[in-house]
Amino acid sequence: MLTPSQKPHERLAEVLAVELDQVNALIRDRMASKHAPRIPEVTAHLVEAGGKRLRPMLTLAAAKLCGYDGPYHVHLAATVEFIHTATLLHDDVVDESAKRRGRPTANLLWDNKSSVLVGDYLFARAFQLMTETENLRVLNILSDASATIAEGEVLQLSAAQDLTTSEDIYLQVVRGKTAALFSAATEVGGVIAGRPANEVQALFDYGDALGISFQIVDDLLDYWGSDATGKNIGDDFRERKLTLPLIKAYAKADADEQAFWKRVIEKGDQQEGDLEHALALLNTHGALEDTRQEALAWAAKAKTAMASLPQSELRDLLIDLNDYVVARVS
């Protein structure tokens, strides 16, 4: 039985327990490698590391709320998790990050080489899995999403340290790094269930808006969070990433403040006290509050899209999940 105190993703995990077990079994089976034992060693670290299986649950929930009875939603859910895990492995190389989900990243435990190659292996495994569905439309959706993800990551790299980054570019980066896989995850659920175009569109819109609000909240918490979130406060600041709070603050900066941002972000000359000064500027100009409002607006769009689908337990859980994402900053 569900209890109201459970978090939405925990309730989803309970409702989808049978399918999630199948997804986990498929993931374990497909990440194995007869010849290269390092592959499961590297991936087990990530796949077993307590990720919430959020993306696979989106696919399973979308397919099931559309009345799909299997078996390919399991393949697609595993595909989505493989793409996500591959992206994480490559991100850690790109970000040179030392922690992920509060644990050392694979590239520190092993090396950058393994992270790159095992990520490639998972991408290939993802494409093998999705091909097994023999559904050309899901192949299109998921390969398009993969291209959008990589494009967004490259765009983020170019936008890093560039104070002229616009909110439009930020949105493209966010679609790439987060929303593209969320929207593909929900869309393929509707497609594999053979639902009509308007329902598939609603599922896409939900995933897209959920992903965007999710990422905006994440970027906000980088200036606003606590160690409890598993993030180091100020990581984006130290890595000189142009996220929404900073873009909004820079747009309102006077000459002195512009000089400050140029020094710490463009030149990367960061000194003791700079993060505190940056936080003060973000607050002065209401950049954090404006960012929060934007996250809430995207969450509202996600809710509207999902609410357009016929009522069901899973539909309502996805609406709750959306509420929960922004509750971290509500």
Added chain:
Amino acid sequence: MLTPSQKPHERLAEVLAVELDQVNALIRDRMASKHAPRIPEVTAHLVEAGGKRLRPMLTLAAAKLCGYDGPYHVHLAATVEFIHTATLLHDDVVDESAKRRGRPTANLLWDNKSSVLVGDYLFARAFQLMTETENLRVLNILSDASATIAEGEVLQLSAAQDLTTSEDIYLQVVRGKTAALFSAATEVGGVIAGRPANEVQALFDYGDALGISFQIVDDLLDYWGSDATGKNIGDDFRERKLTLPLIKAYAKADADEQAFWKRVIEKGDQQEGDLEHALALLNTHGALEDTRQEALAWAAKAKTAMASLPQSELRDLLIDLNDYVVARVS
């Protein structure tokens, strides 16, 4: 008109000129990115860098000698080149190499981050392209090949510096890093043309054996080549890679020689004169000659496979190409 003095890949390029132009146009079109101009900057460097387009020509030639008249052999040829280019970008990160085809590698010109992410972009583009063929069997073949490639690269990473690496493991590595894409390139040509199983198998066998002999020759030239080949002599030695010449020499090493190999390969303690001593040992034990014989044996297998197909100009050019690969060490 063809002249007998032309090299086989040059003659192939002439015979396939129309299709190669289509492949190049498709590659240019699909490597573009509206949002991330760094992508074509990075890839142009590689795609325009005078690669021989060997793999796409294998696909085009295989399809055409099977009587296929298009249009999807062009998509598949571009797919194969994208997978190859993505692999090169990631290899350069993994190998930390400074030169490729005699020019600085992308990871030095740009950075490792761009190489990883642009490689991912090209993988995704490859899967988009192959999906457009709507042929599930070629999707299986090419996603399987991608997994084999990544698996082989990881295996190579584990085998590096490991003097107990067997010739079997070496062969698996070679299939992964080279032959898997060669055999997929030729196999999909037969599949898209709808040829019977025995002909598709012959095309696979040709690509597999050609790829293996190609890689063995490459590994041999690392101890035997000249600067004219664009390779730095002794690169594999310095990177402590267990390639066939070294595996064969170590199998025949006496106690003193084993101690030498352990110092320079396992411990990586390399001093002035060690490469010269290694070369002497490789010669003493006939390791270079034995490696050469193995390359020739694989080339003979490739020739037998291709000769089983009906005679045609393209078939004979592929046989010539195979002869040419091993002619570098004949």
